Amino acid sequence: MNLSVDSTVELLNGISMPRLGLGVWRSKQGEETENAVAAALQAGYRAIDTASLYENEESVGRAVRASGLPREQVFITTKVWNSEQGYDSTLEAFHRSLERLGTGYVDLYLVHWPVPGKYKETYRALETLYEEGKVRAIGVSNFLIHHLEDLMGSCRIKPMVNQVEMHPLLTRKPLLEFCKREGIQLESWRPLMNGRLDVSLLQELADKYGKTPAQILIRWHLQLGVVTIPKSVRPERIRENANVFDFRLTREDMERIDGLNEDRRFGADPDQVDF
Numbered sequence: 001m002n003l004s005v006d007s008t009v010e011l012l013n014g015i016s017m018p019r020l021g022l023g024v025w026r027s028k029q030g031e032e033t034e035n036a037v038a039a040a041l042q043a044g045y046r047a048i049d050t051a052s053l054y055e056n057e058e059s060v061g062r063a064v065r066a067s068g069l070p071r072e073q074v075f076i077t078t079k080v081w082n083s084e085q086g087y088d089s090t091l092e093a094f095h096r097s098l099e100r101l102g103t104g105y106v107d108l109y110l111v112h113w114p115v116p117g118k119y120k121e122t123y124r125a126l127e128t129l130y131e132e133g134k135v136r137a138i139g140v141s142n143f144l145i146h147h148l149e150d151l152m153g154s155c156r157i158k159p160m161v162n163q164v165e166m167h168p169l170l171t172r173k174p175l176l177e178f179c180k181r182e183g184i185q186l187e188s189w190r191p192l193m194n195g196r197l198d199v200s201l202l203q204e205l206a207d208k209y210g211k212t213p214a215q216i217l218i219r220w221h222l223q224l225g226v227v228t229i230p231k232s233v234r235p236e237r238i239r240e241n242a243n244v245f246d247f248r249l250t251r252e253d254m255e256r257i258d259g260l261n262e263d264r265r266f267g268a269d270p271d272q273v274d275f
């Protein structure tokens, strides 16, 4: 498989989603986010991952519009936050997000976390938005296998994406296999372990391939068939993180990275959503 910066996967409903995107969690509203998004689009990224929680949707929308790229060439994901969940409140939250983005429609809308007792109603609102043509694809985030099974037991439209924490210390093989079987695209957040790149194997592989540890990690995600959204607000790192299409990790090196797994999360446990 020859990948490039604008390579896409096909989602269950046939639409294309870029394999690489820019994450903007903790990018500040205003210049910081606008400059990061502008740098990413210039470097060839064609997807941006935001959320109502991040409080930077306005800046994402402004930077996308300022880029001069046709709207349909940029894939925008946003998410409904936990306090906004429920059927009517999700519809309202979506319209607030869309207004802040100012992008006419959203490409992918996600249920941010599986809030107990709420996520099914929330997802039902996403189905409505999808059927009304306001979002091109819908999905979930931080769903474990049991959440997906529960949701799929009653939903009308299968989630197209599940965005979860994933990196070499948390490889999530059973979830990855489950999603592959179901045709649900797995997307990894915190792909760079939030910058904790001081791992001897990653440095060894970086030396071997003439790349940086961050590039080794991003390539590992891509070769697993996972969509990934590394975050940076620094243009040189944004370019570095996209410069991963001129080499290929061998199967053996992929397996060595898999071997770092400790089932260790840096973020919250989706079974303990009390926020």
Ligand SMILES: NC(=O)c1ccc[n+]([C@@H]2O[C@H](COP(=O)([O-])OP(=O)(O)OC[C@H]3O[C@@H](n4cnc5c(N)ncnc54)[C@H](OP(=O)(O)O)[C@@H]3O)[C@@H](O)[C@H]2O)c1
Binding pocket: 022, 023, 024, 025, 026, 049, 050, 112, 141, 142, 163, 164, 188, 189, 190, 191, 192, 193, 194, 195, 196, 197, 212, 214, 215, 229, 230, 231, 232, 233, 234, 237, 238, 240, 241, 267
């Ligand atoms: N669905 C969810 O619940 C959820 C949760 C968390 C995150 N996310 C999404 O996933 C995205 C990525 O995850 P994340 O932001 O948590 O973590 P990440 O992408 O693993 O790491 C980001 C950190 O790594 C640094 N960094 C970036 N590129 C680097 C490089 N080449 N070399 C060294 N350090 C580098 C960044 O610093 P600088 O910015 O200073 O470069 C930042 O501190 C988020 O932005 C967000 O869009 C989703």
